[in-house]
Amino acid sequence: MSRTRVVEPWLAGPLEHFVSESGARLTLILTPAGQVLAQHGFTRAVDVMSAAALASGIAASTGELARLLEEGEFRALSHESQRHGVFLARFTSPRGPLLALVVYGYDSSIGLVQLFFEELVADLAAAAPAPTPRAPVLAADFERELNESLATLFR
């Protein structure tokens, strides 16, 4: 059974390909604001929400650091521990800027993750449907959409 869940169907193919090639254990694709669009490997909604909030916060902090250093932006950062590595990258898609959070184990490497992440970005760019104008976000809609997204991610 696939452990990949997506809010929008066009994300599924590229994400599944990335996971199978890179050996990633957990992957999240989210907006810089922390809205999750796709996930692989998570089994509990609370873990996804925590990881998304942390990834979004880290991206915002490093983005602010980059601004202070008069850098354009930090594209990716990685941390390695003994059993796991974490890769967090910001990329541009036809749907706007997105973040990818990848957790990998000893059976993969940062080199493999970086390599197949480049492919993921290209695959997502090719798979994304044409952008459609979005209606203004209302608080009531936001909560409903958030609940629907979480339900989809853990169907």
Next chain:
Amino acid sequence: MTDRLQEVLDRVTRVRGVRGVLLVGVDDGLVVADAVMEGVRANAVAALAASLVQRMARATGTSGIGQPGFLHLEAERGALLMLAVRERLVLVAVAEPGVNVGLVRLELLRGGAEVR
């Protein structure tokens, strides 16, 4: 150190039929130094070769024959030659078909001795 590494790699690339040589970290699959011709994707070769070496090490370890020292992978349009030079580093040569494997291996061994 960087100049010496580059010299080591350049010497291997002088063997006819060698399209590139890389020094790669086995654990992270990242390029430490490289000398490759146009068309050889150094990052991709490094990441995938390191993954291969890790898997081979698991296979040889499980078989009770220790760590792999030298790997020769012959493909349709060339060959990959990999030499473990330190515990966690590997020298990788990308070669054309018909390359003198013995000579490349010799140069990799010489280079590996200097990297150590």
